[in-house]
Amino acid sequence: MAKKPSRPSALAANDDIGEELRLRMYRMQVEIRAAEQRAFDLFLQNLVKGTSHLSLGQEAVAVGFAAAMRPGDLSFCTYRGHAHTLARGVPVEKVLGELMQRDNGLMRGKGGSMHLTSAEHGVMGSYAIIGAHLPIACGAALRAQYKGQDDVSVCFFGDGTTNIGAFHEALNFAAVWKLPVVFVCENNLYMEYTPIGDVTAVEHPAADRAAAYGLDRIVIDGNDADSVYRTARAAYERARAGKGPALIECLTYRHSGHSRADPAKYRPEGELERWKERDPIKIYRERLQQFGIAEQVILKIEEETARMVDAATEACKAAPPPSFDLLSTDVYADGGFAWRN
Amino acid sequence: MAKKPSRPSALAANDDIGEELRLRMYRMQVEIRAAEQRAFDLFLQNLVKGTSHLSLGQEAVAVGFAAAMRPGDLSFCTYRGHAHTLARGVPVEKVLGELMQRDNGLMRGKGGSMHLTSAEHGVMGSYAIIGAHLPIACGAALRAQYKGQDDVSVCFFGDGTTNIGAFHEALNFAAVWKLPVVFVCENNLYMEYTPIGDVTAVEHPAADRAAAYGLDRIVIDGNDADSVYRTARAAYERARAGKGPALIECLTYRHSGHSRADPAKYRPEGELERWKERDPIKIYRERLQQFGIAEQVILKIEEETARMVDAATEACKAAPPPSFDLLSTDVYADGGFAWRN
Amino acid sequence: MAELTYRDAVARGIAQEMARDPDVIFFGEDVAKPGGVFKATVGLYEQFGPKRVRDTPISEQAIMGAAMGAAMTGLKPIAEIMFSDFFAVCFDYIANEFPKSRYMSNGQLKCPLVVRTGNGAGSRFGAQHSQSVENWCMMIPGLKVVAPSNPRDVIGLMAAAVRDPDPVIFFEHKSLYPVKGEVPDGEIVDTLGTAAIVRPGKDASILALALMVPRALEAAERLKAEHGIDCEVIDVRSLVPLDTQTILGSIARTHRVFTVEENPRLCGWGAEIVSIIADEAFYDLDGPPVRITTPHIPLPAADVLEDAVLPTVQRITETVRRSLQS
Amino acid sequence: MAELTYRDAVARGIAQEMARDPDVIFFGEDVAKPGGVFKATVGLYEQFGPKRVRDTPISEQAIMGAAMGAAMTGLKPIAEIMFSDFFAVCFDYIANEFPKSRYMSNGQLKCPLVVRTGNGAGSRFGAQHSQSVENWCMMIPGLKVVAPSNPRDVIGLMAAAVRDPDPVIFFEHKSLYPVKGEVPDGEIVDTLGTAAIVRPGKDASILALALMVPRALEAAERLKAEHGIDCEVIDVRSLVPLDTQTILGSIARTHRVFTVEENPRLCGWGAEIVSIIADEAFYDLDGPPVRITTPHIPLPAADVLEDAVLPTVQRITETVRRSLQS
């Protein structure tokens, strides 16, 4: 399928992204894909407990937005947050360990797959109540504004989330106070099992509402990491410059069901197949080829990633379950859970 | 100030409203004004307890929307609901009685000024938690749609209310299900003591958001009862015809403070005076004159209303306080409050 | 008689009422075409059609408000809030609107609706999808609150809830959905406000709700078999109205009481019932009333951790034994 | 020493902390330029300026969420929710976000913020603006909850709350705003989790909170003067952490306990404390622990009705007398 690039050097010469970053973005997409496919396999072996929400097919959004961030920028994710967490550099082992509810997990099993958090990587939590984190991201941005710090808070959520009250409150709040927060709607066409159009008054659940907050209407191809990256970069720049928030709708599609329990039988025939033709990893592999990257460089990335995910899996399988001491730690800041003297 | 109408008969000939209705609308505006001014006097005498939120200056909105309703149409009001309640035909005595927390009050003192309800007049409650009644109005409209009944649910709220989550959820819900509900935003420029522009991302807090729900942008002069009436009539017709909800922003102004506790010192100089020139009752009195209504007809309405409000006041002063039996009635449908056997 | 899962009992209970009364409608997120995320409402859309069984946006406030408005004006809505934890995003309706409108209007308004929700732990979903929040509702005057522990009660209490003229919060336990039980054929209609003595006994009363009922029963069997302690087990079933007669009657016979709650420790239904007993049956008590609860912590996700914090058969058994033998 | 109203103590308490720590910011609806609807924050905007003291839209979820995000990343926000009844429109933050993020993240996230709110009845505002909802917060693991009864405690507990590394819900009683009290000069810093014995006594312990404290005290004086009954009155002050040592210590001396709560009856803090006492101090008790509460009803608006339902000095006096003399 991949076409030979006609004018690789000319393309590269005008490139605002550059080979190094592009290879990093490819590697990260491949890593997320491999880690999540592994997570799916581990479900089937009953080694992943609880629920889990994969981003298979949506990797370009996570990678493009993360690639444009600086260290210190903050990510606020949903239950569908593995991709965004990995994209900030959190090791696969830590994520899989949490899904497998082992002691080596990111939160040692206390949070679970829906609450991935790695403060040291700027992942300020994954939130499982729809909409809750949009106002929270505003608060982080308010702190940056107040303290004169130039980090950006980036908040990811789905199309279905645009219909809950917290979305509206957060958007207005951020706009009025011109907060350095970027709201990213991953429109994957479904709110769980229901087509988003069945429950939403406008065609573009986020973009068609931007004007209600005095914001620009932005809809982008969420399956092309480069255009995601460019859009992200522009939005962060505006935010850092004190020009306020952005709301960006990324068109994308999830290849798997909503959660592990979902066989996704509600899809119209052919829909998945059509979107798989626009698989972000496929698109990006072709892009690399267009830019003249050698096949063996690409293969090396793929192989290294596969080996890394295998190693992470083995480490998780070998890890012990969390110890019971953890139960009563960190309810309060003193480390404990005492509500009485 | 009032000019003699130049061509009264020509004006009247093309009139879609008609003298009878216009006189009714004038009478009702005068009644609301008189009743609320009386309420204010009664505060000063310490005869009105608790809080109270007057609509002085906003009468045309209440009257125009109510006048276009049929019996059976339903009103959902806020704490600032005296005007809307009276406009549906609830006797002044019942309203003042509730404000004075007497046994002759609309809810015999159990609800208070913020919760005026008269189901027999279609006033399905006044709600004191900002935004709560917008979804509730959707439910009443859902019932009409489901049962094939052609009543309309009309939901009144302020500019400040457009920034709370329930507003957003209700608008989307109503639009998606094409419910026969009409949302009326009374933009009186203030959210309590704060100018609405200080806390809202768009200039027109309701109208500039209509598109976010696929609705038409409608902003009207809320101080002209005729244009309110015409807008209401059109919106109700669409709703009854199954064409879904409307969101209407009425520009108006409250002459008094937000509530009895508020001297409204935050107004810029001259603002109140400018708006008083556009007093809805003044406008409407001139309109009557333009339509050739005789001064003595107008005076008669004013005098009858004044006498009626005086009589209502006396009746309330003479009314006893609510009896203690009421305390434990109507928590549950069996009439009582037993939570145990 | 048929064997039915608790999950299927939900659909059957709703179907029974929808078939009987055309004013009953049902809506929530993914409840119609998809049949619910817990598959507890499969088939209702097909049976009753898109006018009566509807998928909503993710708008819990709109769902609750719409249910209320519909109830006020003549329908009998059943609304689903997928996980009871999400009561927190629409709590205004639960705490301030449903339960107060009749009172504030001096009886002019009514609110006959049912909110059904998936409650409780055991699915390793973590702290925001596993809570037991019956006390969030019990504490609010004007609500009725039920929490069935078995398929038969699901149907019977669902019917009672739908036919009740007041707002009823109906807690289904997520961990019970796959559990089977015997269910009689034909219409089943139960009564709100009635507890059930599910195991008679004379040495102590154990009060439990929902998932804790089978655990209390198993503990009672163990206590009998291993320690000769004969416990009465009461399935409280309905928190409001509360069947204090059955509860106080039991204490009058056994003179000891234990509550088994899944909620975190503070201000749960156990605290309420213990306080009632301590006040009204003080002189019946031969020893302290003891609450067995989840500790006062958010719920951990990991299976081993979650299993360790909910009251277990082991913990119930040990607590009762130690307390009675001390 | 100065006489200060409870209302002015709020502003002084906040000002004390804002002057000390530039990371303290304060926001809410109409709190800045207007100085708050209860005039409890007058002067802060003028003193600390528009960056630190801010008016928000009517967006309680945004207010709470923003406070949390700011707290997580280095500020110490104080956020106002005008009436505690409105906790119901932002309850997700109170129940699911503030108190769980530290635990779920295994200690990676923090949430040092204060939510202050006007709580309680007495202003004839009706059922949606008069509730006492301390139990809505006490029941949630991970929160801290205080409710001062006097101006000095307002300042001291505000300081303690702001300096505390955990989320603290700070209940101000609307009916206490105009009440004056002696306040020492200079910085005041109190300690969370400490109850105060505000009147020693030997015949019974009366536990009260906020507006109920002066009523309990007055009832104690009457009981002494009219019936020779000598009650110890404890101002609970802090529901979480709960000072069970002081409470249980008092019961060990008096052997009887009464709680005086403004909440509706079911699942209040009184139920929790009574349950703790019934379990842990059962053999100390000479008679039933009795809860004196508002009945389990929505609050009526009318003055005569509202006055009749809250616990009164008369009702406290009578309940204690009858119970002790029976």
Ligand SMILES: Cc1ncc(C[n+]2csc(CCOP(=O)(O)OP(=O)(O)O)c2C)c(N)n1
């Ligand atoms: C307040 C709330 N309501 C409902 C849910 C259940 N729920 C979890 S994910 C989801 C769908 C979200 O759809 P979308 O925002 O499009 O995100 P996606 O899952 O497609 O990434 C729902 C309804 C929830 N977690 N929180």
Ligand SMILES: Cc1ncc(C[n+]2csc(CCOP(=O)(O)OP(=O)(O)O)c2C)c(N)n1
């Ligand atoms: C959820 C909630 N937040 C805050 C309040 C307090 N409050 C009462 S009226 C009001 C201002 C409302 O402004 P607007 O919607 O413009 O209506 P208006 O009073 O001007 O008619 C506020 C903030 C409330 N009642 N409910």
Ligand SMILES: [Mg+2]
């Ligand atoms: Mg989606």
Ligand SMILES: [Mg+2]
């Ligand atoms: Mg306004």
